Amino acid sequence: MEIKVGFIGCGGIANAHMMRLSQIEGVVFAGMCDIVEEKAREAAEKYGGNVYTDYREMLEKEKIDCCFICVPPFCHEGQELLCIEKNIPFFVEKPVHLDLQKAEEIAEKVKEKNLITSVGYVLRYFDVVDKLKEILKNEQPAIIRGRYYGQVPGEGKGWYSKKGKSGGQLVEQATHIVDMMRYLVGEIEEIYGYKFEGINREIYEGYNVEDASTLVMKFENGIIGNLTCTWLWKGYESEVEIVGKKIMINYRINQVVVDRICRKETYISEVDPMLEEDRSFIKAVYENNPKLIKSDYCDGVKTLRVTLKAHECFEKGVVVKLK
Numbered sequence: 497m498e499i500k501v502g503f504i505g506c507g508g509i510a511n512a513h514m515m516r517l518s519q520i521e522g523v524v525f526a527g528m529c530d531i532v533e534e535k536a537r538e539a540a541e542k543y544g545g546n547v548y549t550d551y552r553e554m555l556e557k558e559k560i561d562c563c564f565i566c567v568p569p570f571c572h573e574g575q576e577l578l579c580i581e582k583n584i585p586f587f588v589e590k591p592v593h594l595d596l597q598k599a600e601e602i603a604e605k606v607k608e609k610n611l612i613t614s615v616g617y618v619l620r621y622f623d624v625v626d627k628l629k630e631i632l633k634n635e636q637p638a639i640i641r642g643r644y645y646g647q648v649p650g651e652g653k654g655w656y657s658k659k660g661k662s663g664g665q666l667v668e669q670a671t672h673i674v675d676m677m678r679y680l681v682g683e684i685e686e687i688y689g690y691k692f693e694g695i696n697r698e699i700y701e702g703y704n705v706e707d708a709s710t711l712v713m714k715f716e717n718g719i720i721g722n723l724t725c726t727w728l729w730k731g732y733e734s735e736v737e738i739v740g741k742k743i744m745i746n747y748r749i750n751q752v753v754v755d756r757i758c759r760k761e762t763y764i765s766e767v768d769p770m771l772e773e774d775r776s777f778i779k780a781v782y783e784n785n786p787k788l789i790k791s792d793y794c795d796g797v798k799t800l801r802v803t804l805k806a807h808e809c810f811e812k813g814v815v816v817k818l819k
């Protein structure tokens with residue numbers, strides 16, 4: 497097997513993928529593209545491939561089998577559409593876009609071409625999440641509760657704390673928990689929410705996103721839930737809790753605890769989920785088998801829709817129906 501890979505964006509997360517891909521048999525790095533030439537050059541020196549500063553030129557010159565799009569949320573400016581036009585399967589980091597309409601147009605084109613795509617909702621690739629889904633098949637949950645507490649990335653410098661660049665904490669980071677809630681119990685039908693702001697913008701120059709937010713959710717299957725997020729905490733903490741009759745399940749990154757009142761079981765993951773995610777994508781491309789992908793582009797857009805529509809609740813004070 498040989499799979500030629502191209503990268504658009506050679507920053508932090510791209511390097512995390514390159515490191516994993518270099519462990520997968522058959523992967524060959526063909527092109528490294530970043531608008532900052534030095535970053536593309538450093539990646540090429542370490543992993544191989546030709547250096548580019550324009551993704552259009554890379555996609556024109558290199559015969560690649562798939563492309564990794566690892567740019568910040570505000571930098572999606574046609575990379576996906578060009579991959580689709582050239583029938584190149586792509587992996588794209590979350591959140592897939594900041595413009596819902598454009599993301600939905602891309603999703604339509606992906607569907608038309610039946611193209612293999614994958615989105616970086618990496619938590620889905622923990623083995624304990626498979627276990628949790630297995631357990632849920634025999635349970636009837638009533639409540640799901642999510643939490644994402646962290647600190648402002650990069651001490652408020654850079655693009656994370658600018659609304660027009662990251663979309664804010666919910667769209668950019670807590671998206672992982674929204675996605676996990678959908679993955680575990682199904683589609684969200686209706687949301688309402690509030691945001692809190694004012695503390696971080698006094699501390700960090702140019703900070704213009706929420707400090708905290710909370711959402712109330714009704715799922716299509718009748719399950720009710722909520723999510724609370726903040727960038728006022730330190731480090732990162734996240735969890736999802738699910739409650740049904742005489743069962744409470746707590747999921748935290750690589751750990752699942754199932755409490756059945758008289759019996760408590762703990763499952764701890766033994767896998768590197770990003771390696772699993774990359775392996776699945778490469779295999780899916782090689783075998784042309786979309787079933788190996790746990791979050792494709794169209795699914796990633798559904799998570800994006802929840803987080804962007806939440807801002808309609810915050811701004812307009814209305815309940816938003818997602819269908």
Ligand SMILES: NC(=O)c1ccc[n+]([C@@H]2O[C@H](COP(=O)([O-])OP(=O)(O)OC[C@H]3O[C@@H](n4cnc5c(N)ncnc54)[C@H](O)[C@@H]3O)[C@@H](O)[C@H]2O)c1
Pocket residue numbers: 504505506507508509510529530531532535549551566567568569571573589590591616617618668
């Ligand atoms: N799945 C995860 O757990 C996870 C973790 C971290 C980051 N991410 C996501 O990955 C994305 C990128 O984050 P990052 O931390 O790597 O950011 P980063 O700023 O470290 O790197 C992004 C790179 O993209 C480059 N870039 C921007 N526009 C470009 C263009 N048009 N063509 C080529 N290169 C371009 C920038 O120069 C930069 O080097 C974000 O959407 C982020 O949410 C996901």
